[in-house]
Amino acid sequence: MLPERNMTHRAIPKAVAMTLDEVRVARRISMPLVILPKPFWMLGRLSLPSDLDVTEAQTITLLELSDVWKSYDGKNDVLRGVNLAVEEGEVVSIFGGNGSGKTTLLFISGCLDSPSKGRVLIGGREVGGMKEKELSEVRLRKIGFVFQDHNLIEELTVLQNVMLPLRLAKAEKREERAGGILEVFGLSPLSSRRPMEISTGQRQLVAVARALANGPPMLLADEPTASLDEENAALVLDALRRANADMGTAIVLTRHHTAPALDGSKRFELRDGRLFSR
Numbered sequence: 001m002l003p004e005r006n007m008t009h010r011a012i013p014k015a016v017a018m019t020l021d022e023v024r025v026a027r028r029i030s031m032p033l034v035i036l037p038k039p040f041w042m043l044g045r046l047s048l049p050s051d052l053d054v055t056e057a058q059t060i061t062l063l064e065l066s067d068v069w070k071s072y073d074g075k076n077d078v079l080r081g082v083n084l085a086v087e088e089g090e091v092v093s094i095f096g097g098n099g100s101g102k103t104t105l106l107f108i109s110g111c112l113d114s115p116s117k118g119r120v121l122i123g124g125r126e127v128g129g130m131k132e133k134e135l136s137e138v139r140l141r142k143i144g145f146v147f148q149d150h151n152l153i154e155e156l157t158v159l160q161n162v163m164l165p166l167r168l169a170k171a172e173k174r175e176e177r178a179g180g181i182l183e184v185f186g187l188s189p190l191s192s193r194r195p196m197e198i199s200t201g202q203r204q205l206v207a208v209a210r211a212l213a214n215g216p217p218m219l220l221a222d223e224p225t226a227s228l229d230e231e232n233a234a235l236v237l238d239a240l241r242r243a244n245a246d247m248g249t250a251i252v253l254t255r256h257h258t259a260p261a262l263d264g265s266k267r268f269e270l271r272d273g274r275l276f277s278r
Contacts, residue, residue: 060088061124062142062218062250063109068118070104078104079115080273088217091244092252093261095278096270102254103148105270106220109252110143111135123217140168144211144219144249148226150203152195158182158206159191165214181209185239201232208239218250219243226256237262 063086070079078101086092096102107113108120111127120127122138130138139145152161162178171177182188185205195203204224211219221240225233241262243249253262261267267278 060217062086062088062122063252064119064121064124065105065109066119066121068108068115068120070101070108070113071116077116077273079108082118082270082273082275084109084268084275086218086250086252088250089244089248090250091262091265092250092268093265094252094254094268094270094275095257095259095261096254097257100270101273102270103222105275106145106222106252106254110145110220111139112145140165141214142216142218144214144216146204146207146211146219146221146224148223150195150200150207152203152206152210154195157192157194158187158198161195161206162210162213165210169214171214178213181213182206184242185209199232201228201235204228204232204236205239208236208243212243212247212249215247216249218252221251221253223254223256225259 063084065082065084068079068082069077071077082105084092094102094105104113108115111120111122111130114120114128122142127135127138152158153164156164159175159178159182162182163174166174166177179188179191182191185208187202187205187209190198190202190206195206198206204227208221208224211221219240224240225236228236240251240253244251244262251262251265253265255261257269269276269278
């Protein structure tokens with residue numbers, strides 16, 4: 001049996017053989033998305049009811065920050081009136097120097113912290129009045145999170161780490177599903193190894209797989225390549241691109257101000273606690 005840990009803030013998405021338009025319609029009609037154990041580019045698309053027109057699907061705002069402020073001591077503001085909207089399937093790159101508040105911004109966006117003032121909406125629902133149980137469900141099913149450090153559990157194998165969000169979600173065929181997402185990212189040969197037995201870049205790729213295992217519509221990545229060399233950083237960024245392109249997952253990525261943005265992303269800069277278009 002896996003050790004009991006409080007993993008409610010560590011979510012994970014899934015490999016879905018659907019186009020982005022089909023994913024939008026499925027969410028609109030509350031049709032469950034099906035995780036498949038094979039790489040999604042090798043599988044046929046799921047069919048939708050013939051009377052549904054995918055062109056009618058409306059874009060969903062996954063995340064909305066409205067006039068968000070944050071102070072930890074009541075005197076110095078880390079965030080000052082931040083406004084941000086992330087639509088379904090979008091890629092957003094947020095740049096900033098060390099200590100600019102990027103991590104605070106993502107933690108508030110991911111319901112791991114709360115603002116001192118302002119509103120946070122996930123999928124159109126304001127989270128400010130939610131109890132911890134509701135917030136845990138939001139983190140588990142709506143948001144995937146990749147931290148600067150991989151945050152894998154050393155006592156567990158790679159496969160068991162990826163299975164954790166599925167276990168929390170009480171998903172069926174957890175091992176099969178986790179194995180499928182590992183296969184998607186070329187990590188199947190590492191499934192029985194423990195985090196200390198694989199490279200730093202591989203650990204961060206496993207963290208991305210774990211963040212995608214439950215199929216959240218949005219993934220938040222807090223400088224996920226900061227501790228990686230150029231080759232491993234490219235692998236992690238490619239995994240994020242594929243999650244967006246092939247799975248329709250919205251990506252919000254923080255980067256140091258000298259790092260490149262993901263291709264096609266909306267770009268912002270966090271400076272003096274305020275968010276500016278770049």
